Amino acid sequence: MLKLLVVLLLGLLLSPCLHAGAMRPCDEPQVFEGAALNVMVLPYRFDGGRPPEDLQLASRQISALVHLELLMSALKYGSIGVTDLLAQPGQVCDVDEVLWRLMRPGTAGRLRPGGALVLVWGRLYEQQGQLHVQSYLRFVRQGTKGPLQEGVALALPAAGAGELRLQASLPAQALAFAPRQIGRAELAQVDQDFRRAMQVRERPDEGAPGRSIAFDASVSFPYWIAEARGDWVRIEPMMGGPAGWVRARQQAGERSLARWLPELAFADAVNGFMRLQAGGLQAAEKAAVALAVEQGLQRYEARLGAELAPTAWGMARLLRGQLAWQAGRRAEAAEHYARAAALLPAYGGARQLAAVARLAATELNAGSAAQLGAELGAALAMAPKDAELRGNLQRLYQLYLRKPAWSPVDEALARERLALLQAPPS
Amino acid sequence: MKTTKFIHAGLLCRLCLLVPIGLMGLATTSARAGIVECPAAAGQFSVFLSEPSGSGDAAAARQFLQRLQFELDQQRDGRWISSPATDVRFVACFKRAPALDGQDFNPTLVEGLNSQRVLLEIWGAVDSEPVAGAAPRLSAQMNYLLVPMRFAADQHEPVAAPLQRLRYPEQGAAPVQDAVQLIARPLDIDAFVAAALGFKLLRERSFEPAHANLCRAVSLLQAIAQRPLAGRSKADLLALKQFALDSAGRTLREALADPSYAKTGLLRLHDATKPCAGQE
Numbered sequence: 001m002l003k004l005l006v007v008l009l010l011g012l013l014l015s016p017c018l019h020a021g022a023m024r025p026c027d028e029p030q031v032f033e034g035a036a037l038n039v040m041v042l043p044y045r046f047d048g049g050r051p052p053e054d055l056q057l058a059s060r061q062i063s064a065l066v067h068l069e070l071l072m073s074a075l076k077y078g079s080i081g082v083t084d085l086l087a088q089p090g091q092v093c094d095v096d097e098v099l100w101r102l103m104r105p106g107t108a109g110r111l112r113p114g115g116a117l118v119l120v121w122g123r124l125y126e127q128q129g130q131l132h133v134q135s136y137l138r139f140v141r142q143g144t145k146g147p148l149q150e151g152v153a154l155a156l157p158a159a160g161a162g163e164l165r166l167q168a169s170l171p172a173q174a175l176a177f178a179p180r181q182i183g184r185a186e187l188a189q190v191d192q193d194f195r196r197a198m199q200v201r202e203r204p205d206e207g208a209p210g211r212s213i214a215f216d217a218s219v220s221f222p223y224w225i226a227e228a229r230g231d232w233v234r235i236e237p238m239m240g241g242p243a244g245w246v247r248a249r250q251q252a253g254e255r256s257l258a259r260w261l262p263e264l265a266f267a268d269a270v271n272g273f274m275r276l277q278a279g280g281l282q283a284a285e286k287a288a289v290a291l292a293v294e295q296g297l298q299r300y301e302a303r304l305g306a307e308l309a310p311t312a313w314g315m316a317r318l319l320r321g322q323l324a325w326q327a328g329r330r331a332e333a334a335e336h337y338a339r340a341a342a343l344l345p346a347y348g349g350a351r352q353l354a355a356v357a358r359l360a361a362t363e364l365n366a367g368s369a370a371q372l373g374a375e376l377g378a379a380l381a382m383a384p385k386d387a388e389l390r391g392n393l394q395r396l397y398q399l400y401l402r403k404p405a406w407s408p409v410d411e412a413l414a415r416e417r418l419a420l421l422q423a424p425p426s
Numbered sequence: 427m428k429t430t431k432f433i434h435a436g437l438l439c440r441l442c443l444l445v446p447i448g449l450m451g452l453a454t455t456s457a458r459a460g461i462v463e464c465p466a467a468a469g470q471f472s473v474f475l476s477e478p479s480g481s482g483d484a485a486a487a488r489q490f491l492q493r494l495q496f497e498l499d500q501q502r503d504g505r506w507i508s509s510p511a512t513d514v515r516f517v518a519c520f521k522r523a524p525a526l527d528g529q530d531f532n533p534t535l536v537e538g539l540n541s542q543r544v545l546l547e548i549w550g551a552v553d554s555e556p557v558a559g560a561a562p563r564l565s566a567q568m569n570y571l572l573v574p575m576r577f578a579a580d581q582h583e584p585v586a587a588p589l590q591r592l593r594y595p596e597q598g599a600a601p602v603q604d605a606v607q608l609i610a611r612p613l614d615i616d617a618f619v620a621a622a623l624g625f626k627l628l629r630e631r632s633f634e635p636a637h638a639n640l641c642r643a644v645s646l647l648q649a650i651a652q653r654p655l656a657g658r659s660k661a662d663l664l665a666l667k668q669f670a671l672d673s674a675g676r677t678l679r680e681a682l683a684d685p686s687y688a689k690t691g692l693l694r695l696h697d698a699t700k701p702c703a704g705q706e
Contacts, residue, residue, distance in 0.1 A: 047496060095506040123503065125496040127489050132496060136503055174507035179497050181604060305600050307653075310613055345649040346510045346616055346642055377696070377703030381641035381674075383510070384634060384692050416694075423690035 019225040020081035021071045023064075026093035029101050030109025031117065032081030036278035038111065039074060039271055040102075041067040042095060042121035043087040044133065055126050056089055058187055061194035062133065066120060066264065068197055068248040069257050073268040075228055077275040077289055095119055095138060103140070103147060111142040116274035120267050131182045135263045138174040139274050149173075149388075150277065152325050152333075152357060156364040161403035164364060166392050168356040170318050171349030177263040178309045186260055193257070200242040204232035211242045262303035266312060269296030273319050276326075290323055306343065314343030314350065325357065334361040348383030352376060352392065370408040372396060385425065394421045461530045464519035466542035471514045471623060473498075473615065474539075474547040476522040490606070491518035497610040511616045512623055512639065514545060524549050524569075528589045531571060533580040540577040545622040546615070547571040552605055561603045566594045568609055570618045572666075574626035585625075586669035587662045590618060597654040617646030621670045628673055633681035637693055640674040641702040643667075674701035 020032040031038040044062045046055050067084035074080045087093040099119065102111050111117055122135040141148045151169035158164050199210035227234040231249035249257075258264045272293040276286060297316040306313040321336030334357040341347070341354040355375035359368055376393050383389060397418040400407035407414055466472040475494050477487045499516040500509065524530045524547070531547075539547070550568035557563050569591055576588035594608050595601065602608040624639030647667035651660060678698040681687045696703055 125493065127493055132493065134497075136507055138507065171510075172508060176500060176503060176507050176509070178607070179610075181607075307596070307599050308602070308607065342649065345645040346613070346620075348510075351645075374703060378641075380692070381696065381702045382638060382645060384638050420690055420692060420695050425692075 018079050018081070019075055021067065021225070022081070022083040023067075024083055024085055026085045026087045026091065026098065029083070029085055029098045031083070031102055031111050031115070033109065033112055033115075034079075035081035035115070036079040036280055037074070037077060037081070037116045037118070037271060037275045038102075039070050039080065039082040039118045039120065040098065041070065041082070041084045042093045042098065042119060043085065044122035044124055044135075045087070045092060047123045047125045050090070051124075052126075054187075055124065055131070058131065058190060059124055060086075061190050062122070062124070064194055065190060065197065065257050066122075066135075066261070068246075069264055070120065070267060070271065072228075072231065072233070072248045073264070074271050074275075075225070075233075076292060077272055078285070079278075079280065080271070080275070093121070095121060095136075099138075099140065103142060113142050113144045114278060116141045116278040118267065118271055118274055125179075131187055132179050133182060133261065134179040135177045135261065135267075136175065137177070137263070137267055137270060139270055140173060141274065141277050150322060151353065152322075152360070154356070154360050156359065158364055158399055158403060158406075161399060161406075164369075164399050165395055166356045166359070167388060168353040168392070169349065169388055170322070171344060171347040171353065172315065175266075175312060175315050177266070177312060178304060180261060180263075182260050190257075197247060200235065200244040200246055202244055204229050204234075204245040204247070206247070208245070211244070258299075262300050263312075265296045265299035265303075266316070267296075269293045269300070269316075269319065272296065273323070276323070290327075293319065293323065310343045314340045314347075317343060318350070318353070321353075321357065330357065330361040334358045346382070348379040348381075348386055348389065351379040351382070352386075352389050355379070356392070366406040369396070369399065369403075369406040373400075373408055390421050394418060397421065460523060461535060462519075462522050464517060464522050466539075466544050467515035467517060470543065471512065471619075472542070472544045473514050473516050473619065474519050474522070474544055475516055476519040476524055476547055476549040488518075488520050491520060493606050494518070494610055497606055498612065498615065510642070511612065512619050514619055524571075526551060526567075526569065528569060528571060531576060536573060536576050536580055539573045540626075543626075544573050545626065546573060546618050548615070550609065552608075563601055564595075564603070564605055564608050566605065566609050568592050568594065570615075572618055572622040572625075574622050574629065575669075578625070578629070586666040590662055590666060591659050592650075592663075593656070593659065597656070613646060614650060617643055617650055620646060621666060624670065624677075625673055628677050628680075631680070631684070633677050633684070633687060633693055634691065637674055637677045637681075637696075637701070640670045640677060643670040644674065644702050671702060675699070677701070 018032065018034045020035055024030060026042065029040065041063055044059045046059050051059065064084055067082060071082040074082060085093055085098065102117060104110055117140050119138045120135060122133055125132045141150065149169035150173060151167060153167040155163045155165045198212055201208040201210040225233045226236045231247055232245050233248050234245050236243050272289045276289050281289065297319065301313065301316065304312065317336045317340035321333045321340060324336060325333035334354070337354040337357045341350040344350040355372055359372050362368055373396055376389060376396065380386070380389050380393060397414050400409070400414045401411065401418065404411060464474055475491050477491065495516045495518040504511065504513065548568060548570055550566055552564060552566045555563040569589060572588045572590065575585040578585045579588055592614060620639045621643035624636050624643055627636035627639060644667055647663060647670060651663050651667060655663065675698045678693055678696055678701050681691065681693045
């Protein structure tokens with residue numbers, strides 16, 4: 001059975017950094033351990049029973065082209081590895097399982113502490129010649145004791161009553177994009193682009209002699225990126241296979257993949273965001289990456305209004321808030337988080353993040369401490385199992401007990417509520 | 427000329443745009459296909475996606491519903507992205523065609539839906555208005571029947587309007603060329619699902635998940651109400667939000683009065699006069 005394998009692209013382009021890509025079987029995922037950011041494109045599976053052969057092929061082709069598009073757009077971030085995971089026909093490539101394998105410590109090809117990982121996958125549905133595509137995205141960073149939650153943490157002085165320590169994670173590190181519709185013509189374009197992309201040529205020229213990348217289920221095909229020129233990258237195999245130039249980005253403007261999959265611009269922004277979280281960049285590089293993040297988000301937002309994609313818009317606000325927070329611009333961060341909470345009304349965690357950031361941008365006093373209690377209480381009403389939220393409320397009620405003048409409830413009620421928060425979840 | 431057409435035919439069958447408006451209006455009111463049985467998802471909460479009555483184009487209706495189901499149903503991907511939305515299955519109900527005014531939902535039918543754990547039934551109509559030199563301008567009225575509320579109303583319990591209506595696109599929104607995109611609004615559906623589920627769980631005395639869902643519904647309905655809704659839709663929506671809030675308060679009161687409710691239950695943190703702690 002045909003099974004596509006590895007495209008590994010590693011290189012030295014901008015600064016002392018690594019660029020890599022790969023095609024690998026879904027049940028053998030590996031990251032590039034030397035890369036600060038790894039991106040995994042999982043198969044775009046077909047929904048609705050056994051797919052016709054052409055759509056089965058389309059699923060594969062879209063994944064491959066998304067992989068190459070994300071690889072090209074991520075080159076500017078430095079120290080990246082982009083992998084295309086492949087599944088057998090009918091096999092569901094389980095995101096949780098891939099993530100578990102990649103985050104498991106101690107074995108080769110696993111994400112090292114501090115390393116960032118972005119997963120992109122999707123599903124397709126066909127009706128009357130129209131293909132409907134939905135993409136998903138998830139991002140995570142490896143810590144020393146498991147996955148890290150992106151978010152904020154702070155300790156606020158409490159006017160002679162010690163300090164109030166709070167933490168608030170992003171309410172989600174995953175996103176379902178709005179489904180998109182593409183026609184048969186675009187599907188044919190995908191097929192054409194795919195066949196062209198899978199040619200390794202002697203020169204960065206469509207007319208140059210080419211050799212097809214062989215897809216074999218049992219053979220990995222890793223290669224370095226030795227050079228990038230325009231839409232072309234020069235690859236050098238690590239373990240054997242063709243060397244030469246691959247046109248990684250096939251079409252510009254109206255016919256580009258990013259044109260009908262605007263979520264790729266969003267994914268590029270998330271890649272930049274996670275590259276910043278992984279660290280190791282100079283100040284000028286950080287500024288350039290932050291600018292690229294903003295540009296990617298704006299490209300997406302220009303294509304889909306907030307009323308059609310409120311969750312993506314909310315996530316965009318969260319990312320902007322995080323970057324502002326990390327740059328010390330707390331009032332700006334609080335504004336972004338507040339707008340995110342408005343766009344994500346079902347997320348108790350978004351409300352918590354907005355409340356915590358607002359407090360950090362002002363001053364801890366009787367009024368703000370009481371307001372925080374009300375807002376965290378409202379968030380808990382929606383998300384009673386959120387351990388982080390319960391922890392913040394515990395510390396707030398402890399503060400109320402240390403500083404009764406700031407407490408909106410009497411001491412007995414504060415003690416009672418603290419005991420409830422400290423009790424194991426029922 | 428503005429042409430009214432039911433969702434499935436109006437969107438997918440270009441022929442319908444040629445139907446004179448008078449005839450379409452007649453079809454809207456008189457040619458109902460009625461209710462046929464639709465199998466709910468076993469062991470799960472369901473949302474029914476039904477056809478409107480009056481369409482003779484079964485194939486188009488089927489395709490439309492299948493695609494709507496695809497757009498709304500996250501299936502296992504919902505778990506992968508840890509969505510806070512309630513885990514429901516969207517069921518495409520072919521040939522099931524409620525009347526626009528909801529008159530088909532008699533107490534027997536509603537009791538059957540409620541016992542099958544159907545939370546919501548969705549149907550509606552689309553207008554397609556030709557625009558010179560451009561794609562037709564689409565608009566839609568969607569009906570959302572909150573089954574547990576309707577069931578309670580049939581038992582003479584006081585509830586907010588169980589039949590909610592929303593129109594798309596809203597004032598100021600960018601025009602949408604694709605009808606499924608026009609009406610497939612997960613946040614709106616999630617708001618009604620959370621309200622219906624919260625109320626159902628309250629009646630079943632599952633207090634903690636009832637309270638969480640009702641408070642989520644309050645937050646979601648508040649967000650919808652801030653959009654430029656018009657007329658009765660907004661009034662009904664605000665009434666539903668108030669009902670969800672009142673039900674959250676009732677949940678707290680009943681939980682705290684219930685001797686079997688856990689002594690360390692988190693609902694004891696909340697004040698029944700502010701049941702969602704500040705979302706009032």
